[in-house]
Amino acid sequence: MAVGKEIKSKIGSVKNTQKITKAMEMVAASKMRKAQDRQAAATPYAERIRRTIGHLAQANPDYKHPFLMERPVKRVGIIVVSTDRGLCGGLNINMFRKALGEYRSAKDAGAEVDLMIVGSKGMSFFKRIGGNIVSEITGLGDTPHLDQLIGPVKVLLDKYRDGELDKVVLIHNRFVNTMTQSPVVEQLLPVVPVKDEGLLDNWDYIYEPSAEDLLDGILMRYVEAQVYGAVAENVACEMAARMIAMKSASDNAGQIIEDLQLEYNKARQAAITQELAEIVGGAAAV
Amino acid sequence: MELNVDIVSAEGEIYSGMADMVFASAEMGEVGIAPRHAPLLTRLKAGEVRVKHGGDEQSFFVSGGVLEVQPYQVTVMADTAARAADLDEAAALEAKKRAEEAIAQQHSDVDLALAQAELAEAAARLHLLQKLKSKR
Numbered sequence: 462m463a464v465g466k467e468i469k470s471k472i473g474s475v476k477n478t479q480k481i482t483k484a485m486e487m488v489a490a491s492k493m494r495k496a497q498d499r500q501a502a503a504t505p506y507a508e509r510i511r512r513t514i515g516h517l518a519q520a521n522p523d524y525k526h527p528f529l530m531e532r533p534v535k536r537v538g539i540i541v542v543s544t545d546r547g548l549c550g551g552l553n554i555n556m557f558r559k560a561l562g563e564y565r566s567a568k569d570a571g572a573e574v575d576l577m578i579v580g581s582k583g584m585s586f587f588k589r590i591g592g593n594i595v596s597e598i599t600g601l602g603d604t605p606h607l608d609q610l611i612g613p614v615k616v617l618l619d620k621y622r623d624g625e626l627d628k629v630v631l632i633h634n635r636f637v638n639t640m641t642q643s644p645v646v647e648q649l650l651p652v653v654p655v656k657d658e659g660l661l662d663n664w665d666y667i668y669e670p671s672a673e674d675l676l677d678g679i680l681m682r683y684v685e686a687q688v689y690g691a692v693a694e695n696v697a698c699e700m701a702a703r704m705i706a707m708k709s710a711s712d713n714a715g716q717i718i719e720d721l722q723l724e725y726n727k728a729r730q731a732a733i734t735q736e737l738a739e740i741v742g743g744a745a746a747v
Numbered sequence: 748m749e750l751n752v753d754i755v756s757a758e759g760e761i762y763s764g765m766a767d768m769v770f771a772s773a774e775m776g777e778v779g780i781a782p783r784h785a786p787l788l789t790r791l792k793a794g795e796v797r798v799k800h801g802g803d804e805q806s807f808f809v810s811g812g813v814l815e816v817q818p819y820q821v822t823v824m825a826d827t828a829a830r831a832a833d834l835d836e837a838a839a840l841e842a843k844k845r846a847e848e849a850i851a852q853q854h855s856d857v858d859l860a861l862a863q864a865e866l867a868e869a870a871a872r873l874h875l876l877q878k879l880k881s882k883r
Contacts, residue, residue: 506757
């Protein structure tokens with residue numbers, strides 16, 4: 462029967478799409494678990510290094526490293542962590558909105574903005590709005606490594622050390638749970654040390670080699686660890702968002718298939734009824 | 748009295764536990780740390796970190812990092828990659844160059860989509876032409 466051939470082929474194509482979205486959903490779900498493990502593995506280092514910085518700030522409050530000093534803000538560095546690939550719902554867009562808010566408020570306060578972008582989605586967005594991108598890293602994949610981030614972060618650190626930047630913030634997605642990821646803004650530089658109450662006052666480290674050298678290295682590693690943690694968390698967010706997006710896409714495809722099937726059945730029924738009517742009409746005429 | 752030892756790297760925890768003595772190759776030479784050691788902060792060279800607890804001894808390789816000693820707490824913050832000033836510098840330059848190139852390249856996602864649409868159209872035209880030719 463020629464009736465509903467178009468509808469049939471439409472159903473076929475929607476079914477194919479549904480297969481793909483279902484497969485993507487399952488892939489994202491399994492990758493999400495791994496990404497969460499990687500994110501969790503990154504936290505002890507960041508915690509330990511934060512504690513050490515706290516100790517350092519307590520041990521010699523007189524010495525001030527530039528990374529610890531507040532300065533009037535004339536130029537801000539913003540690190541934006543986005544994904545490389547799309548099909549992950551509103552994850553990137555929500556984060557860009559937050560980043561843009563931060564960008565605008567910095568500009569309104571009379572400060573210039575330098576950008577460091579992670580992920581190609583962020584690259585194309587900030588290129589379009591004409592931001593001053595000073596360093597970038599794309600194509601990190603599902604298993605980012607710290608050493609890939611050292612170079613891009615160093616560009617900003619050097620600028621800060623030279624007094625070109627007065628503040629560096631990090632904008633990334635926080636993994637709240639599988640359903641919710643929310644963009645957050647964190648201040649990286651100047652570093653705000655946390656106090657360890659368990660320590661006595663009036664003591665100092667033995668430094669090998671010099672205190673400045675060590676502090677510099679530690680603060681640098683701290684910032685890198687923060688960025689790495691954000692990137693690892695962003696991968697978990699990406700997978701969760703993709704899983705949810707693909708799940709709703711699969712559900713929608715199912716709904717469309719149902720509707721099309723109904724339409725097809727109706728068309729078929731109509732054709733049969735018409736044929737019957739014609740036969741009956743023909744018989745009556747004879 | 749025992750030491751609390753944490754060996755961590757940015758990409759994961761390597762060891763966490765108690766120890767009687769910890770040995771590490773600091774930049775100024777090998778150090779051995781027993782409980783109630785004076786607070787010490789030092790850079791580590793690439794080498795071994797040995798943790799002695801009871802009779803047994805465990806050893807870990809680190810490619811560098813920072814060692815922090817508090818009287819009952821030893822923290823090794825290990826690097827995941829070999830670090831050197833010139834290596835870092837080269838990576839930074841590369842990141843800068845990539846950003847400049849990306850900005851200079853004017854094709855964005857939109858242009859790419861446009862090009863793909865044009866390509867599809869051209870391919871369809873070609874297909875039609877070939878069809879017409881073969882009919883003749």
